[in-house]
Amino acid sequence: MDFIENIQNSGRLAIDLVLYLMLPITVVMGGLMKVIENKRILAWLSVKLSAVTHTFGASGLSVIASTKMLFVSSVAPFPTLAKIDLMEQDQRKLAASMALVLTLTQGNISFPMIAYGVNIWVLLASSIIGGVLASAFTYYVLMRNQSAYANGTEAIEEGPKVKKTIVQSLSDGGMEGMKIAINMIPMLIITIFILTILKDLHVIDVLTKWLEPIFSSLGLPGAAVLPIITKYIAGGTAYLGVIIDQVEQGTLTARDLNIIVGLASNPVDLVGLALFSAIGPRIGKIFRYALMGALFGLLVRAVIHIVWFI
Template identity: 80%
Template sequence: MEFITNIESSGRLAIDLVLYLMLPITVVMGGLMKVLENKGLLAWLSVKLSKVTHSFGASGIGVIASIKILFVSSVAPFPALIKVDAMEPDQRKVAATIALVMTMTQGNISFPLIAYGLNIWVLLFSSLVGGIIASAFTYYVLMRDVSPSANSIDVVEKGPAVKKTIVQSLSDGGMEGMKIAIGMLPMLIITIFILTILKDLNVIAFLTDLLAPAFQAIGLPGAAVLPIITKYVAGGTAYLGVIIDQAQHGTLSPRDLNIIAGLASNPLDLVGLALFSAIGPRIGKVFRYAILGALLGLLVRAVIHLVWFY
């Protein structure tokens, strides 16, 4: 009976998180991003910033992909990245753009945590700084021996072929946001259930005791072990569920939450690696360089949060 009880409690917690926390945010942010996209504002922004992005190696469309991951979710930039894979002839820019995006925080993970004390401005700042460093390092250092294509162009996203009203755009974007939130539900239920079982088997307690000294050395409590391990093994959705549960029970302070965000609010986990590497064949060929660049960017982000909130 305890097995069934754990399933039921995991389902209730996951549904509460999705329906009352994630869904409103993904619907609203998805709708707003779709309006900006359909009105051509994102394309305009990518053109205006293309010279800036070129200076640190990313494609102009990387601006659009970055905005979408920062304010919607880790899967929102995929259509833009598919265009980079298909249209960008310079492999160095392809790798740098992927490194840039994979260093960013995800909107569907970061915005719900504002209610628990997350400083979203520091998080966005660290994402931008870390992303730029990751992109530049990938382009100028990791891929320095790869000759840029003679036909290299700065890819920008075109406006939509069919004009839509603001209401239609809000509806389309809201539906996309709803799909993102609902799509998170099965994995969230399974992850919360597995973590409940691991707690009952004292696996979590063992890992906490093992890693707590290292975490305490940087000013984090032993309770930070669980969300960080969860993040890199099970992905951002599972991380969100765990960290909210801990924040609600008072085992993590706002300061702890902000430091952890610098270490864990990014798509560079086992789930993210599988998804990003499969976007396109050309991205797959340079993906190892993008990962190394993103790791440097994430290290920079972690240091920013440790210094800012220590």
């Protein structure tokens, strides 16, 4: 086991993934989303759909947060979720909105996998269905005995917005997308390196042997264990790198990939949970309910993918 060589290989793989696969997508999608946001289209949608979101317990602003999650990245909804933390008086809606967002797939993970056979329409549909059910389950079941309103919480009005041209919005959104992609490089290098060490120490082989019967019952090969373990330990970016590498090596098929994304393409992992729970003080207090609701929604998503692709 060559320690320095493993570090260098991890760095090369991480930079290749970020610069040639993720960066173009985050820049373009970030720019487009910024244009839509600055033109108040998302705000208009959130108002128009507030009656719909109310039926399954979520805030109207959750439409904006969900759109950013689905089409940009897991980091993109943070400002909107922080705004919901400040403006949404109903704690039940706050928890339901968070459960909705936690159930969705991330755009920076899902869109690069289209080139490897992922059915993006099924992935988006399962995300929305699972998210809506997670929100309703959180609002009507998990939070039913909780007080709707937190003491001392008042709605906060937004300040005036500076109007920007489409070109300025594209530039701002593109820069945000670039920052998201570049900021992933250090953690991606570290996680890929850790996974390489675990493989060299045969830890992954042992886990694969233990979990292979479970995965076989789902119609998945033993090779599917590594990307799913990677996802829940190291996060979505490392998971993307591992799963693409396995598809290119031929150890996973497009069918396997479409089942796996139903199980693992979401922000619920060790890194994601730490970040989401710290967005705002009120979110931190209701986060356990949101997480339980999200786990219900993720189970629904997994069943949809297993039934559809087996």
